Amino acid sequence: MPSSISSSKHAASAERLTASDRPGVAQPVPVRPIPPQPWGAIALIALTLCLALLAAWEWRMRTLGLEAGDLDDGAAAWVEQRRLIDAGDVAVAIVGDSRILFDTDPDRFQALTGVRPVQLALPGTNARPFLEELAADSDFRGLVIVGISERSYFRDDIGLMAGALDLYRYESPSQRSGYVLHRLLERRFAFLDDAYRLSTLVHRLDPDLRPKAHSPLWDVWKIRSGSDGRHSWVWARLENDARLRDHARDVWLRPAPGRPMVPVTADLVARTQAITRKAVAAIRARGGDVVFVRPPSTPQLRAIEDRRIARKVGWDPLLIAAGVRGIHFEDYPAMRDLDLPEWSHLSRRCATVFTDAYTREIARSSALLALRNDAPAPLGPNDCRAQPVADARTGSR
Numbered sequence: 001m002p003s004s005i006s007s008s009k010h011a012a013s014a015e016r017l018t019a020s021d022r023p024g025v026a027q028p029v030p031v032r033p034i035p036p037q038p039w040g041a042i043a044l045i046a047l048t049l050c051l052a053l054l055a056a057w058e059w060r061m062r063t064l065g066l067e068a069g070d071l072d073d074g075a076a077a078w079v080e081q082r083r084l085i086d087a088g089d090v091a092v093a094i095v096g097d098s099r100i101l102f103d104t105d106p107d108r109f110q111a112l113t114g115v116r117p118v119q120l121a122l123p124g125t126n127a128r129p130f131l132e133e134l135a136a137d138s139d140f141r142g143l144v145i146v147g148i149s150e151r152s153y154f155r156d157d158i159g160l161m162a163g164a165l166d167l168y169r170y171e172s173p174s175q176r177s178g179y180v181l182h183r184l185l186e187r188r189f190a191f192l193d194d195a196y197r198l199s200t201l202v203h204r205l206d207p208d209l210r211p212k213a214h215s216p217l218w219d220v221w222k223i224r225s226g227s228d229g230r231h232s233w234v235w236a237r238l239e240n241d242a243r244l245r246d247h248a249r250d251v252w253l254r255p256a257p258g259r260p261m262v263p264v265t266a267d268l269v270a271r272t273q274a275i276t277r278k279a280v281a282a283i284r285a286r287g288g289d290v291v292f293v294r295p296p297s298t299p300q301l302r303a304i305e306d307r308r309i310a311r312k313v314g315w316d317p318l319l320i321a322a323g324v325r326g327i328h329f330e331d332y333p334a335m336r337d338l339d340l341p342e343w344s345h346l347s348r349r350c351a352t353v354f355t356d357a358y359t360r361e362i363a364r365s366s367a368l369l370a371l372r373n374d375a376p377a378p379l380g381p382n383d384c385r386a387q388p389v390a391d392a393r394t395g396s397r
Contacts, residue, residue, distance in 0.1 A: 058191045065237035066190035070225045073123070074194075075164040076179040077230055082168050084118050085134075091115045091142045092369065095130040097159075098123035099295040100147020101232050102224065102345040105355040112359050112375045117145065119230040124160035126152050128275060131290070133165060135279035143368040144283060144290045149297070150305040154264045154272050154314055195222035220248045223342070233348040239341045248342035252301055264309040273321035280322045289368050292319060292326040293358050296335060298343040327361050329354070337381045349384035 071077070084090055092109075094100060094117050101121035110116040120130060127146050134140050152159060167175070186192040194200070204221070221244065226232040238245050280290045294315060297305065311328070319326040329335040334357040338350040346354055356379040363371045 054191075058189060061191040061193065061196055064196065065235070065241075066193050066196060067225075068190045069187050069227070070190070070193060071183065071186060071227055072192075072194045073224060073226055073230060073232060075161060075167045076171070076175065078120065078122060078161070078164045079168045079171060080179075081118050081120060081230055085137065085140055089142070090118050090140065092117040092145065093134060093140070093142060094119050094121050094145045094147065095134065096121040096127040096145075096147025096293075097125055097149055097152040098224075098232075099149055099297070099345060100145070100293060101230070102234055103147075103295045103351045103354050105233075105348075105352040106229060106231050108352045108355045109359050112356065112371055113363065113369055114372050115369065116229070119232075121147055122159075122161040122164060123224070124152070125162070125164075126155055126157065126159050128153060128272065128279075129158050129165065131279045132275065135282040138286065140283070141286045141288045143288060143362075143366060145362070146290060146292045147295055148292060148315075149294070150264075150309045150314055154268060154309050156268065156271075193222065217247075218251060220251045220342075223248060223345070233351055234341060234345050236348070239339075239347050245342050248344075249300075252342070252344050253304065263307065264314065269309070269313065269317070273318055276318060276322045276324075280324055289366055290322075290324050291362055291366060292324055294326070294328040294330075295354065296329040296338055296340060296346060298340050301343050325362075325365050327358050332357060332361065334378070334380050339384060347384065350381075353379045353381065353384045 085093065092113075092115050094104060098121070101119065101123060104117070104119070104121075106116055106119065121127070122130075127148055131144060131146055134144055158165075182192070191197075222235050223238060224232050225235045238248065283290055292315075311330075315326065315328060327335075335354055338354060339347040340350075341347055345351075356376075359369075360371065360378065363369045
């Protein structure tokens, strides 16, 4: 008959020891056999399903008007263009907001002058800090075209793309490699469009029922198409789809909750003039020059923009204070009566007409830009009249 002592030892040995009971010895890893399965066939089925779903999503996005090679824009793309100035002499750089970005056709600009401008304008962004940044760059001695609108230039904050300057000062290897990889893929796949990624589409399902919450209904959805060099233009579907076009117009006309249209104060106007005058003087001291351009907007938007800051308070005194040449679309027949599908940006064809007109005006007055001897003939509003098209009224976004 076993003693009580031997029984207790047996019970103790049957207990599962923990790591604390065995210092310096790792806890054993449980091992269990994996039953044999047709793993090769399973992997093939999973890959086939993945490719089928990817193809279906790609097909669906293309039916919505997306295209492979429609390159997204952002801070990394801006940095790529900004570094062209660091790499060598740049004759012309453009800063501003989305209007001068979408409404400039660099191909037409180059055909007229032989110079391709470096496009540094950013959507929803104040041009003034970027004008100051160029003024502080002793290597830049070219012409700066500053495109402004009343909503963007006369304010203190930078706006949507405030991080572009920070990224320019430091871009990590992972940020750069991620940008390059994304560029390679979006040349081949339409579904990578930032405005139509799955997470964005899910966000747009918000019915706007939460009080004071920022709803996607208050944002313009996809508005831009683009190619290399940040050449940007209004998405073709906005020209043809009444539902999307009307949604964009509503966003421009009605400020989102909590973001009312606030008139510009006299103090802000004075600060803007002083900062602009200093930046222009610094660029001219190195042999460069600055010209301001005011792209078109429709009368519906002009009424709102004038309520914030009228031309006689903002644009005209700014040019006098800074001593710069200004090209306002209202002053030139070739820049008026152009097609603005969603009231704030020109159609792609009319952007070419507008570029032709303002480039010729700059060449007439600036010693830093001249028309080529073989420059194409001037364009006018009749060269981009909107053609009647059937609205693509779909229920999709």
